[in-house]
Amino acid sequence: MSVIETETAPSVRIAPWRLLASNRLTLASAVVLAVILVVAIAGPLIAPFGVNDVDVSRQLQPPGVAHWFGTDDLGRDVLSRMMSAVGTSLLVAVVSVAFALVVGAVAGIVAGYAGGVVDTVVMRITDVMFAFPVLLLALAIVSIFRPGLVTTIAAIGIVYTPIFARISRASALTVRTTPYVQVSKTLGTPTRSILLRHVLPNVTGPIIVQTSLSLAFAILSEAALSFLGLGIQPPTPSLGGMLFNAQGFLYQAWWMSVFPGAAILLTALAFNLVGDGLRDVLDPRQRTLLEARRSR
Amino acid sequence: MTSLVLRVDELRVSVGSHPIVRGVGFEVEQGGTLGIVGESGSGKSMTVLAATGLIDVPGRRVSGSSLLRQHDGSDLQLVGASPAELRAVHGTEVGFVFQDPGTSLNPLLTIGRQISESLEVHRRATRRQGRSRAIELLEAVGLPNPAERVDAYPHQLSGGQRQRVMIAVALACGPGLLIADEPTTALDVTTQAQIIELVRALQHDHGTAVVWISHDLGVIGQVADDVLVLREGLGVERGSILDIYDRPREQYTRELLAARPRIRDGAAPAAPASAEELLGVDGLDVRFAISTPTGRRTVHAVDDVSLRLRRGTTLALVGESGSGKSTIAHALTGLVKPRSGTARLSGRDVLRAPRRDRRRIAMVFQDSFASLDPRRPIGDAIEEPLRVHGIAGGSAAGRRARLEELLDQVELPRSFRERYPHELSGGQRQRVSIARALAVEPEVVILDEATSSLDVSIQARVLELLKRLQAQLGLSYLFIAHDLAIVQDMSHDVVVLREGRVVEAADAVTLFAAPREVYTRALLAAVPPERPRVGA
Numbered sequence: 001m002s003v004i005e006t007e008t009a010p011s012v013r014i015a016p017w018r019l020l021a022s023n024r025l026t027l028a029s030a031v032v033l034a035v036i037l038v039v040a041i042a043g044p045l046i047a048p049f050g051v052n053d054v055d056v057s058r059q060l061q062p063p064g065v066a067h068w069f070g071t072d073d074l075g076r077d078v079l080s081r082m083m084s085a086v087g088t089s090l091l092v093a094v095v096s097v098a099f100a101l102v103v104g105a106v107a108g109i110v111a112g113y114a115g116g117v118v119d120t121v122v123m124r125i126t127d128v129m130f131a132f133p134v135l136l137l138a139l140a141i142v143s144i145f146r147p148g149l150v151t152t153i154a155a156i157g158i159v160y161t162p163i164f165a166r167i168s169r170a171s172a173l174t175v176r177t178t179p180y181v182q183v184s185k186t187l188g189t190p191t192r193s194i195l196l197r198h199v200l201p202n203v204t205g206p207i208i209v210q211t212s213l214s215l216a217f218a219i220l221s222e223a224a225l226s227f228l229g230l231g232i233q234p235p236t237p238s239l240g241g242m243l244f245n246a247q248g249f250l251y252q253a254w255w256m257s258v259f260p261g262a263a264i265l266l267t268a269l270a271f272n273l274v275g276d277g278l279r280d281v282l283d284p285r286q287r288t289l290l291e292a293r294r295s296r
Numbered sequence: 297m298t299s300l301v302l303r304v305d306e307l308r309v310s311v312g313s314h315p316i317v318r319g320v321g322f323e324v325e326q327g328g329t330l331g332i333v334g335e336s337g338s339g340k341s342m343t344v345l346a347a348t349g350l351i352d353v354p355g356r357r358v359s360g361s362s363l364l365r366q367h368d369g370s371d372l373q374l375v376g377a378s379p380a381e382l383r384a385v386h387g388t389e390v391g392f393v394f395q396d397p398g399t400s401l402n403p404l405l406t407i408g409r410q411i412s413e414s415l416e417v418h419r420r421a422t423r424r425q426g427r428s429r430a431i432e433l434l435e436a437v438g439l440p441n442p443a444e445r446v447d448a449y450p451h452q453l454s455g456g457q458r459q460r461v462m463i464a465v466a467l468a469c470g471p472g473l474l475i476a477d478e479p480t481t482a483l484d485v486t487t488q489a490q491i492i493e494l495v496r497a498l499q500h501d502h503g504t505a506v507v508w509i510s511h512d513l514g515v516i517g518q519v520a521d522d523v524l525v526l527r528e529g530l531g532v533e534r535g536s537i538l539d540i541y542d543r544p545r546e547q548y549t550r551e552l553l554a555a556r557p558r559i560r561d562g563a564a565p566a567a568p569a570s571a572e573e574l575l576g577v578d579g580l581d582v583r584f585a586i587s588t589p590t591g592r593r594t595v596h597a598v599d600d601v602s603l604r605l606r607r608g609t610t611l612a613l614v615g616e617s618g619s620g621k622s623t624i625a626h627a628l629t630g631l632v633k634p635r636s637g638t639a640r641l642s643g644r645d646v647l648r649a650p651r652r653d654r655r656r657i658a659m660v661f662q663d664s665f666a667s668l669d670p671r672r673p674i675g676d677a678i679e680e681p682l683r684v685h686g687i688a689g690g691s692a693a694g695r696r697a698r699l700e701e702l703l704d705q706v707e708l709p710r711s712f713r714e715r716y717p718h719e720l721s722g723g724q725r726q727r728v729s730i731a732r733a734l735a736v737e738p739e740v741v742i743l744d745e746a747t748s749s750l751d752v753s754i755q756a757r758v759l760e761l762l763k764r765l766q767a768q769l770g771l772s773y774l775f776i777a778h779d780l781a782i783v784q785d786m787s788h789d790v791v792v793l794r795e796g797r798v799v800e801a802a803d804a805v806t807l808f809a810a811p812r813e814v815y816t817r818a819l820l821a822a823v824p825p826e827r828p829r830v831g832a
Contacts, residue, residue: 013714178666178667179661179663179666179667180666180667180668180669180677182631182661182667183659183661183667183729183732184680185629185630185631185651185654186629186630186631186654186657186658186659187654187655187658187680187681187684187732187736188651188652188653188654188655188681188684188685188736189651189680189681189684190651190652190684193680193684197669197672197680198669198672201669201671201672202669202670202671282671283671284670284671284673284716284718285670285716285718288716288718288719
C-alpha cells in the first residue's frame with residue numbers, strides 16, 4: 001500500500017538543458033554568447049582588415065561600405081580591431097572571474113562553515129581588501145609587476161575575490177544551521193561530504209548571479225586599467241582600450257566609442273541572462289514550476 | 297434574538313485555472329463560534345481569507361457572497377469590496393489572529409505600539425489614549441505585569457504570550473468578528489489550553505463572534521458551537537458540534553474524529569515482559585553560554601538527567617518548550633557537547649564516540665521540510681548514510697536495492713526517489729526522514745517532535761507506521777513530544793521533564809492511571825478531552 005497525501009506532484013521530468021533551451025530569452029542570449037565566443041576565437045582570422053593596419057589617409061572615416069564600423073584616429077578599421085579585442089577582453093574577464101570564484105567561494109564556504117578563528121581571519125582579510133577602492137588595489141598590483149595580460153588578469157581576479165568570499169560565506173552560514181546539515185552530522189557524514197553535497201549546491205544561487213555581474217564588471221575594470229596604460233598594452237586592442245581611446249573623439253567620431261561600448265553591453269547582458277536562466281534550472285523548486293508550465 | 301454577523305454563500309476561489317474553494321457557505325452568529333476543520337490543502341484558510349477580503353494571492357478569482365453585519369447595523373458585501381472599504385472594516389469590524397505569533401508581530405515595535413496602532417488609525421486615539429487602552433487589553437488577555445510589559449518587544453515574550461498579544465491586537469477596536477486561523481497549532485498543549493480559555497472568556501464578555509480554523513477536531517470540540525468540515529474546497533458536512541461528534545454522516549468526518557489525539561483509559565501499549573536495558577543515560581548535564589543585554593549568562597538546559605531505554609520499547613520524553621527534551625537528543629547524537637554525564641548504548645560509550653560511529657543512534661527532526669536538502673532528490677538523501685558508511689555492500693546496485701526496500705518500509709512509492717522535497721506533502725517528507733534514519737540500521741531512533749508539525753489525521757498515519765516498524769524491526773524509540781495524548785498511544789515508559797530536570801518517571805500505564813506530580817497532572821489536563829465542551 002502506498003500513501004498519497006496532498007502533494008505538488010512533478011509533471012514529467014525534463015532534461016535540464018532542454019528546460020534551459022525552452023526559455024526563449026535564455027536561448028537567445030546563449031546564441032548571442034556563442035556568436036561572441038566564435039568571434040573571440042576566430043576574430044583575427046575573419047576580420048576584413050589587419051588589426052594594426054595604420055592608414056592615416058583614411059583616418060576618422062564614418063561607417064560606410066568599406067569600413068562598416070568606420071575607422072579610428074590612425075585610420076585603423078574599427079570592426080577588425082573589435083573582432084580581435086573581444087577575444088582579449090573575454091579572456092581577461094573569464095579567467096579573472098574564474099580565479100575569483102574558485103578562491104573566493106572556497107575561502108567563503110570554509111570560513112562560513114568552520115566559524116570561529118578561521119572565519120574571523122578570512123573575513124578580516126576581505127575587510128582589508130574591501131577598504132581600498134577596486135581600481136587603486138588593481139593599480140597597486142599592476143605597478144608592482146610588469147603591466148600586461150597576465151598581470152591584468154591577476155589584478156582583476158584578486159580584486160574580485162573578496163566579493164565571492166563574502167557572498168558564499170553568508171550563504172554557508174545559513175546552510176550550516178539548517179536541520180538537513182544537522183541530520184547529516186548525526187548520520188556520521190564526514191565534513192568534506194557535507195560541504196560538497198549540501199553546502200556547495202545551496203550557495204550556488206547567489207554565486208551564479210554574482211558571477212554574471214562580475215563578468216560584465218571585469219570587462220569594464222580591464223577597460224579602466226588599459227586606459228591608465230596599466231592593462232593590455234597597445235597596440236594590442238581591447239574593448240576597454242578602444243573605448244577610452246575614443247573619448248577624445250566623441251564629437252568627431254561617435255562610431256569609435258559606440259560600437260565597442262555596444263559590444264561590452266551586449267556581452268554583459270548575454271552573461272546576465274544566461275546566468276539567470278541557469279540559476280532557475282539549477283534550483284529544483286524553480287525547475288518544478290518550469291516543468292509544470294511546459295507540460296501544460 | 298441572535299443575529300448573523302457573517303453570512304457566506306456559494307464562495308468560490310480559484311488561482312489561475314486551479315479551483316481551491318468550490319462553493320462554500322456558512323454563517324456565524326453573534327457570540328457564537330464556528331469551527332472550520334479540514335486537512336492542509338482543504339482550503340480552510342483560503343475560504344476565510346476570501347470571505348473577509350484579506351486574500352492576497354496573485355491571479356486569484358473570487359466569486360459568491362459574503363455579507364458582514366457592521367456595528368451600525370448595515371450589511372457590507374465583502375466579496376468585490378474596494379480596498380478602502382476593506383481597510384475601514386479590517387481591525388474595526390473583523391480582527392485576525394494567525395498561526396505563527398513569532399512572525400505576525402513586528403520585531404522592531406513594542407507590543408504596546410502594535411496594539412495601539414489600529415486605535416490610532418481607526419479611532420483617532422492619541423498616543424497616550426492608545427497606550428492606556430493597550431495596557432487594559434494586555435490585562436484582559438492575561439499578560440502578567442501589563443503596565444511594564446507594554447514596552448516590551450516581541451522577542452522578550454514567550455510564544456504563548458505573543459499569541460496573547462496578537463489577540464489583544466485583534467481585539468483593540470472591539471471587532472464584532474474574530475478570525476482565528478490555527479491560533480494554537482504552533483503552541484504547546486498547555487499553552488493551547490490557556491489560549492482556548494482566554495478566547496472563550498473574551499467571547500463571553502464581549503459577545504464577539506469567532507471563526508476558528510483548525511486541522512484538529514479535538515481543539516474545535518473545545519471552542520466551537522457549530523462545525524463546517526472542509527475537504528478539497530468543498531463543505532462536506534455542517535452541523536452543531538454535538539451532531540458532528542455523535543452522529544457524523546461523512547466517512548471523512550469520522551476519520552478526523554478518530555485521528556484527534558485523546559487520552560483513553562488503558563490505551564498505553566503493554567511493554568514486552570523481559571526487555572533488557574539498551575540505552576542508559578546517567579547524570580547528563582548540558583549548559584549553554586548565551587549573551588544577553590545584561591551580560592553573558594549560562595543556561596542550564598539539562599540538569600542531572602538519567603533515563604533508561606529498554607530494547608524494542610519506546611521511552612517518551614515529555615515536557616513544554618524549554619524543558620530540555622531536544623537538548624538531550626542533541627547530546628546523544630553529538631550535536632551538543634554535554635558538560636558531564638555518561639550515556640552507554642549496549643555497554644559502549646555514546647557521548648565521546650567519533651562522528652563515523654554515530655550511526656548507532658539516528659534522529660528524525662520536527663521540521664520535515666528543513667531537514668531535507670532542497671537541492672537533492674529524496675533518493676539521494678536516503679542513500680547518503682548508505683554511501684557514507686558503506687552499508688548495503690558498498691555498491692551502487694546494493695544501495696539502490698536497499699533504497700527501494702526502505703521506501704517500501706515507509707510505504708512510499710519507489711518512483712518517489714527522483715522527487716525533490718518540495719514535491720512531497722508534509723507526511724510524505726516525514727516518511728522520507730524516517731527511511732533515512734532507518735538506513736543506518738540504528739539501535740535507537742530518536743523522534744524529536746517528529747509528528748507535531750503534521751495535521752492530526754496525517755500524524756495518526758505516521759504514528760501507525762512507526763508502531764508497525766517497531767514491531768517488525770524491533771526498533772527502540774526515544775520519543776520526544778509535548779502532547780501526552782500521542783505519548784500514551786506510543787510509549788511504554790515516560791519521563792516528564794521540566795526546566796531541564798526529571799519531574800516524574802514511570803511506565804506509561806502507571807503514569808497515565810495515577811500521575812504523582814502536579815505538573816504531570818497539568819500536562820494531562822491540557823489535552824483536549826474526549827467529549828466536546830458543550831456536551832460534557
